[in-house]
Amino acid sequence: MQVDLFDFVLPAERIALRPAVPRDAARLLVLDGTGTRDLHVSDLPRQLRAGDCLVFNDTRVIPAQLEGRRGEARIGATLHKREGPRRWRAFVRNAKRVREGDEIAFGAGVSAIASDRQEDGSIALDFAGDEPVELLLQRAGTMPLPPYIAGKRAPDAQDRDDYQTMFAREEGAVAAPTAALHFTPALLEALIEAGIGHETLTLHVGAGTFLPVKADDTADHRMHAEWGRIDAATAERLNAVRARGGRIVAVGTTSLRLLESAATPDRLIAPFEGDTAIFITPGYTFRGVDGLMTNFHLPRSTLFMLVSALMGLERMQAAYAHAIAKEYRFYSYGDASLLLP
Structure with a gap:
């Protein structure tokens, strides 16, 4: 399919720079067989049925954004995917100034050797020393906010809490599974009282989720791989949900993809x-x-293609036009949609 079919115009003021407070006060656009409804995330228990099951991603975002130097050159690195105990694949800013074998100093006693440049421009970084890389990142790294937020303001201490879901447990993501940012303990309790279950899986979201689709045709786009796990017990419980007539509702495109x-x-x-x-x-x-259940996505993105596959392209184009007209907040810190085909 032609990528420009998935384009739309989004006013810049619709991009959320901070999440709603409280988290479940965010708005919720519901699309199902009965039409379109403007609600709030706190209304979610009344939009699902007893016996349904929500599936959350329990990945935890690490401070994967690094700023450093190679000699006099300023180098920025966004870790993308773990490739070994001390090796991470990274997208690098000012990569032309980095050669294989160069050492990049990130401050706070943290450094890495660059190697293995690939066609997508990414570079492997092998971190020096014996300390776990997670501890090095806590010292030298910052939260890797999406470029459409980071381009408007710098990450700060508040983002360390805001850009982490209540389910975050397994360290390894460099982007949050943002649909789950809307959930609070009170909302989860209300869902349980309504007979709606929940399960977790793990998909370590990579920075590739924010890369634009540069191809003109979807057939020519190459996705970046991400590591995930669903254990046997979770799979068995999810199959039992369907066997009893319940629905499996993914919270976030990362959960859905896994x-x-x-x-x-x-x-x-x-x-x-x-x-x-x-x-x-x-x-x-x-x-x-x-x-x-998912947030509102970038034009021409693989995630807008995904929701269009689920609900139909014309319906999603109309839904996004409705959301823009009704001043919904878009992207990672924005509002949510519930899509029930």
Whole structure:
């Protein structure tokens, strides 16, 4: 499909720079078989059915944004994917000033050797020393806010809490599974009281989620791989949800992508551990999920293609036009949609 089919115009003032307070006060655009409704995230328990199950991503964002120097050159690095105990794949700013074998000093006693430049421009960074890399990043790194936020303001101490979900447990993401940012303990309790279950899986979100689609046709776009895991017990419980007539509703596109990667042709969820580079566009047959809660996505992005595959391109274009007209807040810190095809 032509990528420009997924384009739309978003006024800059619709991009949220801070999350709603409290988190579940964010607005919720519901699209289902009955039409379109403007609600709030706190209304979610009344939009689902007893027996349904929400699936959250329990990945935890690490401070993966680094600023350093190679000699006199200023170098910025955004870690993308772990490749070994001390090696991370990174997207590098001012990469032309970095050669294989160069040492980049990131301050606070943290340095890394650059190697293995790939076609996508990424570079492998091997961190020096014996300390766990996670401790080095706590000293030298900052939260990797999406470029559409970081371009308007610098990350600060508040982002260390704001850009982390209440389910965050497994360290390794360089971007938050932002749909789950809307959840609070009170909302989760209300969902439980309404008979709506929840499960967690792990997908370590990479910086590739923010890369623009440069190809003119979706067939020519290459997705970056991300590591994920669904254990056998979780898969068994999710299959039991469907066997009882409940629906599996992914919270966030990351949860959805892993569920679809693990799904079998007969709509069962199998245990999964490894990389996934699944790319979902209109025409895809969904097997792992029955619905999705997600934020509002970038034009021409793989994530807008995904929601268009779930609900139909014309309906999502109309829904986004409605959201813009009604002044919904977009992107990572913005409002949410509940999509029930």
